[in-house]
Amino acid sequence: MTxxxxxxxxxxxxxxxxxxxxxxxxxxxRHLELCDECRGEADRRRETxxxxxxxLKDDANIGDVGALxxxxxxxxxxxxxxxxxxxxxxxxxxxxIALVLSGAMWWSRPVDAAAFEDSAGNHVACALGYPPAAYxxxxxxxxxxxxFAGLADVxxxxxxxxxxxxxxxxxxxxxxxxxxxYRHDGHLVSLFAEPAVRGTLPRAxxxxxxxxxxxxxxxxxxxxxVVDAAGTRQHHLFVVSDEQATISNKARDGILxxxxxxxxxLEEQ
Amino acid sequence: MPxxxxxxxxxxxxxxxxxxxxxxxxxTFLQAWRSFxxxxxxxxxxxxxxxxxxxxxxxxxxxxARQPSLTELDQAGEKALLFDPPTxxxxxxxxxxxxxxxxxxxxxxxxxxxxxxxxxxxxAADILDVPIGTVMSRLSRGRKLLRHELASCAEALNLxxxxxxxxx
Numbered sequence: 459m460t461x462x463x464x465x466x467x468x469x470x471x472x473x474x475x476x477x478x479x480x481x482x483x484x485x486x487x488r489h490l491e492l493c494d495e496c497r498g499e500a501d502r503r504r505e506t507x508x509x510x511x512x513x514l515k516d517d518a519n520i521g522d523v524g525a526l527x528x529x530x531x532x533x534x535x536x537x538x539x540x541x542x543x544x545x546x547x548x549x550x551x552x553x554x555i556a557l558v559l560s561g562a563m564w565w566s567r568p569v570d571a572a573a574f575e576d577s578a579g580n581h582v583a584c585a586l587g588y589p590p591a592a593y594x595x596x597x598x599x600x601x602x603x604x605x606f607a608g609l610a611d612v613x614x615x616x617x618x619x620x621x622x623x624x625x626x627x628x629x630x631x632x633x634x635x636x637x638x639x640y641r642h643d644g645h646l647v648s649l650f651a652e653p654a655v656r657g658t659l660p661r662a663x664x665x666x667x668x669x670x671x672x673x674x675x676x677x678x679x680x681x682x683x684v685v686d687a688a689g690t691r692q693h694h695l696f697v698v699s700d701e702q703a704t705i706s707n708k709a710r711d712g713i714l715x716x717x718x719x720x721x722x723x724l725e726e727q
Numbered sequence: 728m729p730x731x732x733x734x735x736x737x738x739x740x741x742x743x744x745x746x747x748x749x750x751x752x753x754x755t756f757l758q759a760w761r762s763f764x765x766x767x768x769x770x771x772x773x774x775x776x777x778x779x780x781x782x783x784x785x786x787x788x789x790x791x792a793r794q795p796s797l798t799e800l801d802q803a804g805e806k807a808l809l810f811d812p813p814t815x816x817x818x819x820x821x822x823x824x825x826x827x828x829x830x831x832x833x834x835x836x837x838x839x840x841x842x843x844x845x846x847x848x849x850x851a852a853d854i855l856d857v858p859i860g861t862v863m864s865r866l867s868r869g870r871k872l873l874r875h876e877l878a879s880c881a882e883a884l885n886l887x888x889x890x891x892x893x894x895x
Contacts, residue, residue, distance in 0.1 A: 467811065472863075472872050475841060477848050488795060502814035503870075505822055506877070513824040515733075523732050526749050530756045537757060568771055655845070656739050713879045727732075 462489060466496050474504055474543050480583045483629055491601070493646035500634035504604070545655035568657030571630070574687065578680045580630040581648040585639050585698075593623055599699070601626035605724055606651065612720045613638060618709035630631075640713070643701040650696040651721060659689050666707060669715050672691060688714045693721040730776055737777075741784055741836055753786060755780045769848075770816075774846060777854045811871050815881035823885070826876035834869030835838070841866055 459467075466489045472478050480603045490497045586666035598610045601627045610625040620640040628650075638649040662676035667688065673688045684704050688696040695717050699705040734755060738748035758779050760765075766775055825833065833855075840851045841862070848866075852859040 471866065475848070499813055502816065502818065505818055506814055506873070507842050509818055509820045509823040510827055510838075513820045513827075514839065514843050516735060520732050520736050520739070526735065526752065527731060528748075528752050533753055533757055534760045537760065672731060 459495065459717070463493060463496050463502050466490075466493070470496070470500055470503060474500065474507065474630065476632050476634055478629070480580075480630060484584065487628075489625070497600075501603075502542060534598075537668060570654070570656035570658065571660055572657070573659055573694060574662065574678045574680060574685045575695070576631050576633060577635075577648070577687075577698050580628060580633075580635060580637070581646075581652065581683060581698040582681075583630065584628055584637060585646045595619075598625045602636060604640075605653075609636055609651065609717065609720050610638065613716050617712040618706050619643075620705065620709040620713075629636050638717075640709075642705075642709075643703070645700050647657045647705050647709075648696075648698040650698070650715060651717050652694055654689060654692055654694045659687055659694055662687065666711065668718060669711055670718075672718065674691065675714065677712070683705045686710050686714070688718060690718050690721050690725065691726050692725045693718075729829070730773055733844075734776060734780055737839060738780060739786070740839060741832075747787075751780065751783055754787075756781045758783060759849055771850070774850050774854055777844070777846070778856070782856065810875050814874055815819040815877055817881065817884075818877070822877065822880045823873075826873055826880050829876045831870055832870045834865050834872060837862060838864040838869040838873065842870070 469482060469486055470476060473483065474485075478486065490500060581714045593615065595610075599607075602610055604627060606627065610622070613622060613625075615622045617640070620642040623639050623641050625636070625638040628635045632657075633652050634649045638651075640649070642649040659676065660677045663712070665677040666675040667689055668675060673690065675686055675688045677684055677686045679685075679701060679709055682701050683698050684701050686699075686705070688695050695714050697710050697713055698703060699710075728752065731752070735748060735752050738751045739745055742751055744856065758815075759776060762779075766772070777785060827838075828878045830838065837851065837855065840846050840854060841848065847860055848862050851862045
């Protein structure tokens with residue numbers, strides 16, 4: 459193991475948690491691309507986490523929580539002031555409270571305020587600094603792993619003249635992006651797909667709808683780039699293109715639509 | 728009651744016994760109910776419940792005077808810092824579960840919060856009410872300790888990793 463390998467292994471766990479800075483993250487990615495040993499170690503650590511999650515998140519170990527739910531409900535009920543407890547016996551009032559609470563929970567859903575900003579940021583940090591690459595299916599298979607393995611297989615090699623050149627996992631600012639890069643007439647376009655774990659997409663101008671009508675496509679202009687976004691139940695999808703060479707609607711809708719179909723299948727599993 | 732099975736799972740892992748875990752989760756929801764007015768709309772409800780769970784757990788432990796000894800933590804930490812073994816090639820759920828069971832607190836809970844429940848380092852710091860540096864240090868030690876235990880398991884099962892260590 460080289461000194462480089464030792465340093466990279468110190469960073470591997472934070473890399474897997476998407477907690478590295480953009481620069482360090484890309485240093486690790488570049489090393490993993492070249493070093494079989496460290497890539498193997500990264501895969502084994504990823505597998506360790508998967509098995510640990512599987513073991514600890516096995517609901518069979520927990521069994522029925524119905525009795526506990528009832529016990530907690532009774533404890534909360536007993537904790538209320540007596541007058542309030544009497545009033546709560548009247549079901550219309552209880553129903554109204556439930557309605558208000560569910561409304562409050564709906565409105566309290568967090569909004570992923572930096573969703574557009576981070577997509578544009580990663581386009582600049584990764585795609586624009588990317589070495590010129592020709593499409594290489596084996597390379598993509600090696601670098602686009604985990605839940606997004608196979609995404610490149612469902613995407614067309616060409617959408618309205620936009621040519622697929624590369625795809626990889628691309629952690630950025632704590633996000634687990636799958637990053638697919640297209641090129642058209644010398645301009646690079648990024649597709650980012652990520653699990654929607656930070657909240658809903660922020661409000662933006664609606665510029666279209668996915669061809670199957672399942673989701674609106676919204677867009678924002680940021681720092682000279684246009685970020686188009688669409689959401690599925692558990693994922694956010696972004697297409698980032700240069701403001702001076704905005705991606706055609708046909709290509710954008712094709713890319714977003716194929717990706718949405720792919721992530722919906724993941725969500726059904 | 729949102730996140731009830733999830734909180735019960737984590738509580739069982741922390742308490743070791745189902746009845747104590749149920750008490751802890753009940754206390755968590757009761758505290759959440761009492762302090763619901765302090766919950767900030769727009770913030771992460773799941774992280775807020777975890778924070779209450781951790782607070783209730785440490786309160787429970789203090790009242791039972793069952794803090795782990797400092798010597799035990801120091802030894803565990805030192806052991807992890809000396810050498811970081813490679814992860815064995817062959818891994819099974821049983822092996823990972825058994826190895827993780829031997830990782831001491833507070834490293835174990837920190838690893839659960841970040842690697843299993845997928846909170847960010849900053850969220851974990853807020854949940855555990857410790858500085859983010861402490862989260863990172865506990866994670867580093869906890870993960871290395873887990874690899875030590877996995878290597879021991881692999882050795883016991885005759886899944887020798889020395890060849891790879893030597894060649895790497």
